[in-house]
Amino acid sequence: MDHTDRRNIELSLIIPAYNESAIILRNVEEIEQWMGQHQPDIDYEIVVIDDGSTDAMGQLIDERAKTDPRLKTLHHNGNRGRGRAIRSGFENSAGRYVICLDADLSYGPDHIPALLEPLKTGAADITLASAYHPAGSVSNVPFSRALLSRWGNRVLSVGLRGKFHTVTCVVRGFTRDVLDHLELINDGKDLHLEIIQKAELFGLRVVEIPAHLKWRDRDRGRKRKTRIVDYIPFLSMSGTIASHLSYNYVLRPGSILNIPVVGLLAATLIGVLTIIYAFGERLINLPGGLGPTKLYQALRETLINGELTLLLTGGALVVSMVFIAFYFASQQNKKNYEELYTLLNRINIRLRELQEKKNR
Structure with a gap:
């Protein structure tokens, strides 16, 4: 990746997004306000990856980018998956450090310093936001979904020798050197597992950061429930569960x-x-x-x-x-x-x- 043609940016904030027109502008503004108040000395950019949205989200974010020098937008022709969106963000960002955030800010901007500091001090090559860490917390998430997610992460952690409490969260921090040298191929959510697997293979330092996962009480741009299985967390997440278990088998048969x-x-x-x-x-x-x-x-x-x-x-x-x-x-x-x-x-x-x- 060639970053020589861009200004010397310290931090890139990557946001993969799909059909989030109801919240994306508000959340970008919230991030910028928070950074201005709490991290005023950091030169940063926000890279939003529109993963083939069909709700005009791409146009909204493009319009804002015209007057916002910190904001950069990327567009996929179709919905290619969270993993591919994140990788596009990695490839088209310029920061010495990169932090990936979720579009709905279920993990608020206040997690940025905790994810960034170990990278800057050299204590970590990759940092993971972990709501299921003993010092982490979850709030305002439906009980059944939170329970399924917590136990799913425990099962998947076995494939990684039980070293981590949360292995599926999108919110993570990276040094640029790591991203320039890790060859990543997954287009789906298995990217989260692939990153940890390959980081461990090369002896990289991966540090979990206790985090607070909170679903917000506002329109989060969720998909409409059109099928019976959408109301049953286990069935609605069956594809992701099967994919993760398959990758878990690859990690540790x-x-x-x-x-x-x-x-x-x-x-x-x-x-x-x-x-x-x-x-x-x-x-x-x-x-x-x-x-x-x-x-x-x-x-x-x-x-x-x-x-x-x-x-x-x-x-x-x-x-x-x-x-x-x-x-x-x-x-x-x-x-x-x-x-x-x-x-x-x-x-x-x-x-x-x-x-x-x-x-x-």
Whole structure:
């Protein structure tokens, strides 16, 4: 990314937005007023990415940008996803530090200093706003949605070795050096997980900042509920949940496969012990002394009478072996992916260095 043609901006505030015409101008103004009052010495820009809005939001923000030198707008031809909008913001911003905010300001502008300070002092390469941090808080969010989000983040955190409390929040801070060297590809909300995964792969310092998530009591530009599933948080978020779980599996295959493997092996063990117990009981109850004929008869009766148990036990064992093989194959794929990504990223860095030398 070439930022040499722009003025020396310290901070870029990135806002991905889709159909937020009801609130976008008001929130941009709120950010600018807050920055003027609390961060007057920071040279900053606001980059709003219109992700293919159909409610004239793009025109509104373009009109304001004509008289607002701090405001820059980008437009996607269609709705390409939150991840792609954020990446467009990264690519078209100029600040030495970048903070991504949500369009509805559910995390208010007062989070900016806390996200920015660790980046400026060198204590962090990436900062995460975390409402589910022990010192964080949530208010004015429907209970069912907040509960689903909190537990969803706990599950996803397992794929990241449980180091973070909130991994899906859009509100984050970055140094420019990190953004220039991380190769990001996700267009959807999985970008949030991809960033943490790749940051950890390169040993970058990722710091969680306790945050306050608050839905505001005003028109937030939400989508209208037109289907029954829109009224049920789990169903309305099913696509996002499935996508995140799939990515969680990529991050750490064992986090999903451990449960079925352990369960199937436990079922196999119980089945085997049941068959052994039944065999021993028949062996004791059959008349005559112990010999090959008695052993054969006891085994035959055990297998005939326990046909269903034997079938279930064998099936559980076979399926568990399939899962175990799949687990090791997935671990190898993960290792190969990380090695390939690391190699390609180093090649890209070297190419940039050579290009910079050539341009001097």
